[in-house]
Amino acid sequence: MIINHPILGPRDSAEFTYMGDAALLDRPDWQAKDALLQFIDYGYLRDNPAGPHTELWYHEQGDRSFLVITRDTTTHEISSVKLASDVARGRGRSK
Amino acid sequence: MSQINRLGGGQIDRTKTLNFKFDGKSFQGHDGDTLASALLANNVRLMGRSFKYHRPRGVLTSGSEEPNAIIELRDGARQEPNTRATTAELFEGLTAKSQNKIGSLRFDFMAINDRFSNFLTAGFYYKTFMWPAAFWERVYEPIIRKAAGLGSISFENDPDEYDRGFLYCDLLIIGAGPSGLAAALTAGRAGAQVILADEDYTMGGRLNSERFSFVDQSGADWAVKTVAELASLPNVRVMARTTVLGAFDHGIYGALERVSDHIAVPEAGKPRQILWKIYSKRSLLCAGATERPIAFENNDRPGIMLAGAMRSYANRWAVTAAHNVAIFTNNDDGHKTATDLHAAGVSIAAVVDIRQNAPPSQDYEVIAGGQVVNSTGRLGLTSIDISLPDGSRRTLPCGALGMSGGWNPNIHITSHHRGHPVWNEEIAAFGPPDNGPVGLSVAGAALGNFTTAGALASGSSKANTILKNLGIKENKLALPLAEDAPANMTPFWYVEGCSRAWLDQQNDVTVKDVKLSHQENFVSVEHLKRYTTLGMATDQGKTSNMGGLAIMAELTGKTIPEVGTTIFRPPYTPTAIGAFAGRDRGTDFRPTRQSPSHKWATEQGAVFVEVGMWLRAQWFPKAGETHWRESVDREVVATRKSVGICDVTTLGKIDVQGADFCYIPQQNLL
Amino acid sequence: MHRLKAITALGGTEPRVDQHGPITLSEKSGFALASVAARVGGTKATTMAIKRLTGAPVPGPGQTNGTKITAFWTGPDQWMLEAPYNSHEKLFEQATAEVKGKASVTEQSDGWCRFDLQGEGLSAVMERLCAINMHNFEAGHATRTSIEHLGCFVICRTKTHISILGPRSSAGSLHHGLLIAIRSAY
Numbered sequence: 020m021i022i023n024h025p026i027l028g029p030r031d032s033a034e035f036t037y038m039g040d041a042a043l044l045d046r047p048d049w050q051a052k053d054a055l056l057q058f059i060d061y062g063y064l065r066d067n068p069a070g071p072h073t074e075l076w077y078h079e080q081g082d083r084s085f086l087v088i089t090r091d092t093t094t095h096e097i098s099s100v101k102l103a104s105d106v107a108r109g110r111g112r113s114k
Numbered sequence: 115m116s117q118i119n120r121l122g123g124g125q126i127d128r129t130k131t132l133n134f135k136f137d138g139k140s141f142q143g144h145d146g147d148t149l150a151s152a153l154l155a156n157n158v159r160l161m162g163r164s165f166k167y168h169r170p171r172g173v174l175t176s177g178s179e180e181p182n183a184i185i186e187l188r189d190g191a192r193q194e195p196n197t198r199a200t201t202a203e204l205f206e207g208l209t210a211k212s213q214n215k216i217g218s219l220r221f222d223f224m225a226i227n228d229r230f231s232n233f234l235t236a237g238f239y240y241k242t243f244m245w246p247a248a249f250w251e252r253v254y255e256p257i258i259r260k261a262a263g264l265g266s267i268s269f270e271n272d273p274d275e276y277d278r279g280f281l282y283c284d285l286l287i288i289g290a291g292p293s294g295l296a297a298a299l300t301a302g303r304a305g306a307q308v309i310l311a312d313e314d315y316t317m318g319g320r321l322n323s324e325r326f327s328f329v330d331q332s333g334a335d336w337a338v339k340t341v342a343e344l345a346s347l348p349n350v351r352v353m354a355r356t357t358v359l360g361a362f363d364h365g366i367y368g369a370l371e372r373v374s375d376h377i378a379v380p381e382a383g384k385p386r387q388i389l390w391k392i393y394s395k396r397s398l399l400c401a402g403a404t405e406r407p408i409a410f411e412n413n414d415r416p417g418i419m420l421a422g423a424m425r426s427y428a429n430r431w432a433v434t435a436a437h438n439v440a441i442f443t444n445n446d447d448g449h450k451t452a453t454d455l456h457a458a459g460v461s462i463a464a465v466v467d468i469r470q471n472a473p474p475s476q477d478y479e480v481i482a483g484g485q486v487v488n489s490t491g492r493l494g495l496t497s498i499d500i501s502l503p504d505g506s507r508r509t510l511p512c513g514a515l516g517m518s519g520g521w522n523p524n525i526h527i528t529s530h531h532r533g534h535p536v537w538n539e540e541i542a543a544f545g546p547p548d549n550g551p552v553g554l555s556v557a558g559a560a561l562g563n564f565t566t567a568g569a570l571a572s573g574s575s576k577a578n579t580i581l582k583n584l585g586i587k588e589n590k591l592a593l594p595l596a597e598d599a600p601a602n603m604t605p606f607w608y609v610e611g612c613s614r615a616w617l618d619q620q621n622d623v624t625v626k627d628v629k630l631s632h633q634e635n636f637v638s639v640e641h642l643k644r645y646t647t648l649g650m651a652t653d654q655g656k657t658s659n660m661g662g663l664a665i666m667a668e669l670t671g672k673t674i675p676e677v678g679t680t681i682f683r684p685p686y687t688p689t690a691i692g693a694f695a696g697r698d699r700g701t702d703f704r705p706t707r708q709s710p711s712h713k714w715a716t717e718q719g720a721v722f723v724e725v726g727m728w729l730r731a732q733w734f735p736k737a738g739e740t741h742w743r744e745s746v747d748r749e750v751v752a753t754r755k756s757v758g759i760c761d762v763t764t765l766g767k768i769d770v771q772g773a774d775f776c777y778i779p780q781q782n783l784l
Numbered sequence: 785m786h787r788l789k790a791i792t793a794l795g796g797t798e799p800r801v802d803q804h805g806p807i808t809l810s811e812k813s814g815f816a817l818a819s820v821a822a823r824v825g826g827t828k829a830t831t832m833a834i835k836r837l838t839g840a841p842v843p844g845p846g847q848t849n850g851t852k853i854t855a856f857w858t859g860p861d862q863w864m865l866e867a868p869y870n871s872h873e874k875l876f877e878q879a880t881a882e883v884k885g886k887a888s889v890t891e892q893s894d895g896w897c898r899f900d901l902q903g904e905g906l907s908a909v910m911e912r913l914c915a916i917n918m919h920n921f922e923a924g925h926a927t928r929t930s931i932e933h934l935g936c937f938v939i940c941r942t943k944t945h946i947s948i949l950g951p952r953s954s955a956g957s958l959h960h961g962l963l964i965a966i967r968s969a970y
Contacts, residue, residue, distance in 0.1 A: 021364040021393070026845045026860065027927070031280075031366075031393075031915045034930055080930035082845075082859035095363045096552075104860070277968045280915040307919055383967030391915070697932075697964060705934050705957035713795040727954070763953070771888035772823050 022076060022088065023100050030081060038075035040065050041087045044107060069093050075103060116142060117155040121458045124432025125322060125334060126151075134208040136161075136185075137219055143204045146316075150176065150183050150199040151431035159416035159435060159494040159514075161185065161199055163215045165264070165651070166622035167231055168224040170493045172416030172435070174619060176200055176323075176423035178313055178357070178687045179404050179656035181620035182414075186211040186265045191273050192379075195265020196652055196688065203315055203376035213265040220493060231614065236627040236646040237634065274374070274386035278696040281351070283309040284584055285577070286367055286394035288358045288527065291319020292327070292566050293558025293573030294400030295340045296593060300577035302343075302350040304589040309392060310344060311369055313357040313687070315376060316430075317341045319402050320559075320566075323426035325454055327566040329595040334430075336594055356390070360684025361530040361551040367392040368684065370693055389693045396553050396580045399546070400573055401524035403559040408442060408519040409608035409615035409625050409661050411488040417495030420657070421451040421516030434460045436513025440498055441465040442486040445603035447564075448518030449473055449480075463512040466500055468606050485609050486515065520603045522660055523560045527551070529681035537675030538562050542605040543660070544679055555580065567598035607664035617665075618658035620651035628662050632669040642666055643680050652688045655680075709763035721745075728764040793897035793955035802963060805970025807903040809962055811955075812947070815866055816875040817892035822861035826886030833882040834863055848926040848939055856926035856939060864892065864937070896937075897955035899962055901946045908969035910946065913961065914938065932961035 020032035042065075047057035066072070069092055076086045085103035090096070126146035134141055136153060143152025150173045153161060159172040161183040171182040183199035189209050199210070215222040285301050287294050290312035298310040316322055318337025327333030344350045356371040371388040374380035405420040407413065417435055421443060427433045434455060440463040441452050452465045452475070462478035472482035483503035490497050497511045525535055525546045533547030541564065546556045557576040558569035570593045578588045608615060613626040627646045631637075636645040648662045649655020655662075659679065667677040698704070707727045709715075715722075720731035721742070733745040752758065770778050792799050792813045799811040822830035831842040838850030843863070848856035853867040853875070867875050876891040883889060901909060907918040914929045916938060921927075926939040934957070937949040950958040 021366070029393075031391075033915070080935050081928050082857075082862075084860055097364075102860070275964075275968075277912055277964075279912040281911060282917040282919055383964075385968050388912075388968070393915075393917070697961070702957075702960070705932055705954040707951075707953040708956060709953065713791060769890050771890070 034080040035076045036079045038077050041073040041075050119157050119434050120155045121432040125430050132204050132206045136210050147204040149202040151433045152204050155433045162212050163222050164622050167228040168222050174419050176426040181653045186213050191270035193268040236630050276692045276696050277385035278389045281392045283307045284395045286397040289400035290317035291402050293569040296570040296573035297577035300574045300591050302347045306586050308350045311353040311356040315355050322430045359686050361527050365394045365553045387693045399556045400558045401560045403521035403523050404656050406519035407517045411612045414616040415495045417514040421448045421518035424516040425451045438512050439514045440512040441516045443518040444468045444606035451516045463510050469604050526682040564601045565598045566596035607661050617661040618648045621647045623648045628665045709761045711761040793952050804966050807966050810900050812898040814869040816869045816872045818865045818876045818879045819890045820863050820887050822887045829886035896949045897952040899948045909965050912965040
């Protein structure tokens with residue numbers, strides 16, 4: 020596969036490490052009342068869609084950035100690539 | 115002169131004679147020959163035994179689609195089983211052995227299987243070796259494997275090196291026949307980054323096999339001229355002996371370059387093969403077409419081959435399989451073989467054309483409306499039986515028979531992303547799917563343009579569409595004047611009433627097996643394929659699948675497109691595992707890590723242990739110590755008494771800096 | 785009293801040089817390295833500091849720039865500084881002082897080994913090593929990619945001169961891989 024890195028352009032996916040569902044970006048609040056249930060969900064439950072899936076890829080053999088990628092699991096078509104740091108900041112984090 | 119089947123002309127260098135051995139017997143061929151063409155030149159038609167029935171077999175084709183002439187190439191550690199004689203380039207000192215036999219090729223003890231063919235039909239193993247269940251692994255399977263064995267391996271380490279690499283291009287052109295060359299010329303002159311890959315060692319595809327591709331020049335000469343121009347362009351990479359094996363995601367293709375397979379031993383430091391990963395913006399499949407055989411009783415004897423292959427042997431390699439040749443065809447293309455062989459001085463026994471309106475000839479007999487219904491000759495064809503339009507029979511002596519049942523586009527790679535081929539009524543064959551790999555277009559004979567003029571025009575125009583797509587200025591090419599005769603054809607798959615008529619010669623699947631499969635309700639193509647093993651051999655059924663589908667269509671009262679077809683997987687042709695491993699084997703499997711004290715430790719005679727990728731000194735034996743405990747005990751005592759040093763570079767170190775650095779360990783180490 | 789003798793990444797007392805066909809492969813020693821990573825909100829200050837250190841504009845993604853001290857981009861808001869060890873033994877301290885707490889600086893000298901490929905026709909060697917598109921890898925370009933399973937920085941000095949920085953502990957494996965690629969190509 021080719022991942023069109025937002026900064027570096029097209030790169031072979033072999034340079035990346037797959038890090039799973041992008042839902043991992045949103046770590047639950049450990050002080051919430053139902054923190055235990057939330058963490059069980061966060062730690063163990065994953066969607067496994069046949070179709071578009073938003074996931075984390077780590078450019079380990081490249082610039083070491085984390086990317087949030089939307090990839091169709093049935094065709095490998097990649098419809099969106101963003102820096103995970105931009106995504107997190109867009110959600111009000113790491114300012 | 116021992117090469118009694120050698121003709122005049124051809125693309126072989128008669129000034130270079132090469133010695134080679136087949137089954138221990140010495141022969142001679144010329145530079146430019148394949149093993150198959152050189153064996154035919156020496157009147158060797160028998161080249162192997164079939165997989166199941168151990169039937170005597172010769173070459174069916176002249177290319178990588180070959181199901182029959184499968185041999186063990188080279189000896190010693192370099193011995194490679196299941197190699198096609200049709201693609202093995204001849205070199206001085208080549209050795210090859212026929213395989214799948216017990217005894218000699220002429221007297222194979224396993225040929226007894228052929229006598230028991232009534233029991234060895236489709237599903238035989240499934241039905242017979244059911245009970246007792248525990249017998250399968252220990253008794254049945256080893257026996258079956260030995261009996262149905264393919265070639266043998268040397269059990270020695272492969273002494274050759276394999277390399278890999280990465281290439282980029284705007285346009286990857288797969289196949290360098292007329293359409294591929296026209297496309298490459300169009301895109302190359304326009305300045306696009308082009309890679310042109312062809313599995314053959316001589317580029318040009320069918321241009322090398324035909325005498326009348328162009329009106330005013332030879333096709334082979336035009337190919338040479340064109341390849342020379344392409345090679346001179348800095349933006350074009352011409353890769354001969356390079357098979358594009360498969361299409362992967364996002365325009366990535368795998369291609370195997372056979373760097374050293376045409377010489378006895380690779381040059382020092384040079385790999386045997388290179389597996390290239392090609393990153394393409396667009397790709398164009400110009401893989402041509404494969405001729406179809408016709409199924410009739412005993413159609414698998416040595417000497418019976420595809421008519422187009424016969425023409426290739428005559429025109430490119432100056433070889434005929436015999437000096438008295440018959441043709442069995444359902445289309446005009448078969449007649450070309452008779453014309454060319456006749457011109458080369460080969461006697462034509464007859465052209466048997468299933469069509470009443472077959473084109474006549476003044477040079478040889480044409481039997482219009484006839485059919486070849488049987489053949490004779492234990493180790494090679496001696497005669498064929500023909501049924502005439504009036505219902506009478508006639509026996510015709512001949513040493514070789516060319517079959518032409520029309521042509522199938524080579525669209526394998528278009529199926530690599532699970533696209534299903536689409537039936538094209540005009541050529542009575544499956545064409546490329548609409549949902550092939552993204553960025554891949556198809557041109558030339560692979561798209562059903564079977565004339566040279568059609569192939570050239572299609573290659574050039576597809577290349578221009580791609581250029582436009584990439585934002586590169588188009589380039590109208592002045593194409594040479596080429597033959598444009600329509601390929602008249604009447605679909606014809608098998609002779610009525612035939613039974614032991616081979617469809618898949620490599621896996622020994624006959625018309626009878628397909629009928630049995632239908633009878634036992636394995637009617638879906640996927641079931642048919644797995645129950646009979648039709649098309650499941652190393653050739654992936656390149657010459658066999660269509661016949662099976664046509665018969666199943668008739669049995670089920672459906673049309674061929676309704677029956678459908680199975681699809682293809684990478685690799686396009688069988689590929690050595692070593693090529694996939696590349697450099698990553700032995701101690702080079704992964705990088706080694708050495709600590710700063712490694713050199714010193716080596717000098718002290720350290721014994722190292724692998725810790726992940728690291729080499730760590732385990733102990734330092736001294737003279738006279740015979741057991742590791744002696745060394746370790748001495749080191750422990752010494753450390754207790756004085757001091758010891760341990761190099762713990764193998765442990766990692768993480769540097770944490772910044773304003774809130776203290777929270778990082780808190781959060782992660784709790 | 786020990787008499788210490790410096791050795792190179794490949795374990796020699798002198799850097800190793802291999803010549804094959806048109807290509808020269810030379811081991812380099814005697815270079816100082818320091819990585820600079822801007823802290824949150826410190827991007828501007830960091831780029832200014834690097835500009836002062838290198839005397840040149842800060843290299844953007846995939847690029848290198850500089851005179852005596854050169855910098856190459858290693859990731860978002862992150863650069864590596866490289867300079868001759870003899871004149872810049874204290875590159876780390878110099879950079880730390882310059883960034884004034886707006887960036888994290890890490891000493892990287894001797895963590896990396898460096899091999900330089902020089903000669904006409906480097907593309908044929910590089911295409912056997914890594915997935916860099918050599919059609920547009922030109923002087924001033926620098927990128928990180930995988931070579932022989934090792935994360936390496938590849939820096940194009942000129943069309944006939946490429947530097948490869950790899951993890952020093954695997955210098956032997958990297959050098960072996962480079963040599964094989966050169967012999968395969970030429």
